[in-house]
Amino acid sequence: MDYKAVIIGGSAGSFQVVTKIIASLPSNYPLPVILCLHRLKHVRSGFVEALSIKSQMPIVEPNDKDAIKTGKIYLAPANYHLYVELGNKFSLSTEDSVNHSRPSIDLSFFSAAYNYKKKLVGIILSGANKDGALGLKSVKDSGGLTIVQDPNECQVPTMTLASMNATNVDHVFSTKRIVDFLLSLA
Amino acid sequence: MNNLGIVDTKKIIATINDSYGLNLADYSLTTLRRRFSHLMGFFSISLVDDFVQQISRNNIGYQELLDELMIDSTELFRDPSLWRELREKYFPEIGKTVGSKIWLPGITSGDELFSLMVSLKETELIDKIRVVASCPSNRRVVKIKEGGAYDLKKMEIGEANYTRLSGKFEFSKYYELKGNKAFLDNSLVKNVEFDNFNISQVMPNKNYRMIIFRNIMIQYNLPLYEKVIRRLVDSLTIGGYLVLGNKETLDHSEVGKKMQLVNETEKIYRKRID
Known part of the structure; x- marks a missing residue:
C-alpha cells in the first residue's frame, strides 16, 4: 500500500514514546509525519527543541498554508488546531478547544482522514483523555490504517482504550512494533 | 459532526x-x-x-x-509575549507621531480590542493613538461596547494571560461581575471608531501606522489571502507595522515581499521604504 502520510496523536505519557519513534526514522524517511500532541497552550517554545534532540528528521511547527513535504516531521503548534487541507497544505484554526484541547487530536485526524482517505496511517499513543478516539475512527472509516499503542504498555491507557472502543483498530502494537511497522513503509 | x-x-x-x-x-x-x-x-x-x-x-x-x-474563540492577551513587545517597543514609537492610527480589521469579539486598549491605557497612550475597529456584525459591536459579557471561564484565561504579561495592575480592576458574566470597563473603548467594513469586499482607508490582524487569514484560501494582504499593505504608512498570528506568515504571498519581518517570534512585519 502506498501511504501518503503518518499522523500520530498522544497526550500524557506519550512524550518518551514519540521520542523513541521519531529517533528511529531515518533522515530520508519517505512520508511526512504529523504529530498532534497535547501541550500547554501558553508555552509556545521548547517542545520542538526537546523532540529534535534525538530526531534525524527535521521537526517543524508549520505556519498556516505551508505545504506538507516528505522528510519532515510536523508538530501541531500551541493553541492552534492543525488541519490538513486539499492540495496537501496545512491550515491552522483558533476554533474552540475540543475535548479541552487545542490542538485537538480528533480535529487533526478528521481533516487528515478526509484528505488522505486510505493513504493515511493513524496512530494513537498513551493519553489521559478520549481526544483522538473519534479521530482514529474517522481514519478507519475513510479506509486508512489504524494503530494504537498497546494499552498494557501505555503510561496512561485512556486514549488508546477509548480508540479501541470507538473503532475496530487494525493493530495494537508495542512501541517497538510501531517503529518496525513505520520502517517497513520506507 | x-x-x-x-x-x-x-x-x-x-x-x-x-x-x-x-x-x-x-x-x-x-x-x-x-x-x-x-x-x-x-x-x-x-x-x-x-x-x-x-x-x-x-x-x-x-x-x-x-x-x-464567525469564529469567536480568541483570548484576551493571547500570546502575552507579543503584547509585552508591543507595549514596550512599538506603541511608544507609534505614539510619538500625533494622530497615529491603529486598525483592527475583522474583529469578532472584544478580545483584541480590549487587550489593545488596556495596553494603551497603561502606557498612557490611549489619548494619543486613534483606534479603528472593524467588525462585520452589528450585534457584536453592541456587545463589545457593553463590555463584552464574558463567560467567567474565558475571563480567567484572559486574566492568566494578563498576569503572564505582568500587567501593571490586578486585572480585576478592568472588569466587574454581573450575574454569571464579566463586563470589561467599556470606558476603554469609548473613543474607538467602529465600522462594519469588510476588508475582503471593500477598499480600506489608508495611513494606518499599525494593523493588528491576527489569526483571521488562516480562514482564507490563497487567492483571498493574497488579495487581502495587498489591501493591508496598501493601508499602511511607509514604515507601518502589520501584526499577524504567531504561526502566520506572508511567505506565501507575492505582495508580502513589500513587508519586512522585524520580529520573527511574534510575526511583526514592517512596510518597506521603497
Whole structure:
C-alpha cells in the first residue's frame, strides 16, 4: 500500500514514546509525519527543541498554508488546531478547544482522514483523555490504517482504550512494533 | 459532526451567496465544513437539504447566521509575549507621531480590542493613538461596547494571560461581575471608531501606522489571502507595522515581499521604504 502520510496523536505519557519513534526514522524517511500532541497552550517554545534532540528528521511547527513535504516531521503548534487541507497544505484554526484541547487530536485526524482517505496511517499513543478516539475512527472509516499503542504498555491507557472502543483498530502494537511497522513503509 | 462532503459544502456556500450576498467561496474548506456543521447543530437541522431550504427561504436571519459562522474563540492577551513587545517597543514609537492610527480589521469579539486598549491605557497612550475597529456584525459591536459579557471561564484565561504579561495592575480592576458574566470597563473603548467594513469586499482607508490582524487569514484560501494582504499593505504608512498570528506568515504571498519581518517570534512585519 502506498501511504501518503503518518499522523500520530498522544497526550500524557506519550512524550518518551514519540521520542523513541521519531529517533528511529531515518533522515530520508519517505512520508511526512504529523504529530498532534497535547501541550500547554501558553508555552509556545521548547517542545520542538526537546523532540529534535534525538530526531534525524527535521521537526517543524508549520505556519498556516505551508505545504506538507516528505522528510519532515510536523508538530501541531500551541493553541492552534492543525488541519490538513486539499492540495496537501496545512491550515491552522483558533476554533474552540475540543475535548479541552487545542490542538485537538480528533480535529487533526478528521481533516487528515478526509484528505488522505486510505493513504493515511493513524496512530494513537498513551493519553489521559478520549481526544483522538473519534479521530482514529474517522481514519478507519475513510479506509486508512489504524494503530494504537498497546494499552498494557501505555503510561496512561485512556486514549488508546477509548480508540479501541470507538473503532475496530487494525493493530495494537508495542512501541517497538510501531517503529518496525513505520520502517517497513520506507 | 464534521462529515459534510465537498458537494454539500459547496451547495451551502452557493445558497448563502444567493440568499444573503455573502461570499464564502474563498474560505478554507475544513473550517467551513466545521462551521456549517456547527450551524446545523445550532439551528437543530440534521439534513443538508433542509438547511439549504431554510436559508433560501430566509428562515434564518442574516445576523444570526453571521454570528454563528464567525469564529469567536480568541483570548484576551493571547500570546502575552507579543503584547509585552508591543507595549514596550512599538506603541511608544507609534505614539510619538500625533494622530497615529491603529486598525483592527475583522474583529469578532472584544478580545483584541480590549487587550489593545488596556495596553494603551497603561502606557498612557490611549489619548494619543486613534483606534479603528472593524467588525462585520452589528450585534457584536453592541456587545463589545457593553463590555463584552464574558463567560467567567474565558475571563480567567484572559486574566492568566494578563498576569503572564505582568500587567501593571490586578486585572480585576478592568472588569466587574454581573450575574454569571464579566463586563470589561467599556470606558476603554469609548473613543474607538467602529465600522462594519469588510476588508475582503471593500477598499480600506489608508495611513494606518499599525494593523493588528491576527489569526483571521488562516480562514482564507490563497487567492483571498493574497488579495487581502495587498489591501493591508496598501493601508499602511511607509514604515507601518502589520501584526499577524504567531504561526502566520506572508511567505506565501507575492505582495508580502513589500513587508519586512522585524520580529520573527511574534510575526511583526514592517512596510518597506521603497
